[in-house]
Amino acid sequence: MDANLSIAVGSDHAGFEYKELLKDFLGKANIKDFGTHSADSADYPDFAHPVASAVESGEFTFGILVCGSANGVAITANKHQGIRAAICWTEELAELARKHNNANVLCIPARFISTDLAKAITTKFLNTEFEGGRHANRVDKISC
16 A cells, blocks of 8 residues: 555454454555454444544544444544545445545445455555546535
C-alpha cells in the first residue's frame, strides 16, 4: 500500500482478527489502531467513534472499521458530520462507495466475507478516487 496513506483502524471482538490481518496487509501506510486489542468481547462504539473522529478531524484520510456484520460500526461512524461510512462486501461496492459517495470509512463484515476478499475490498476502496461532478452535488447534501 501507499506509504502516504493515513488510515485509522478499529474493530470489536468479531472483527479483531481481520483488523490485525489488514494492518499487516497495509504495510507501510501510516496506520493508527484505535482497538480493540484482543478477541475478548468489546463494544463496537468504543472503537468506531474514535476512528470516525480521527477521520472527521482530518488527522487521517481514511478509516477502516470491522465488526461481525459491519452494521454497528457503520451506524456509529455515520453519526459524525463529514463521515461517509460504507458497508462493503464486494469490490464493486467498495469502488462505487468511493467513486459516487466519496466514502471515507470502509466498514467490513468479518462474519460474511473471506480474508482474501477483505484485502481485495480494502485495496479497491483505498485506490479508487471520487469522481466528483454530479456526485459531488449529492454528497454535499448529506450533512445536516
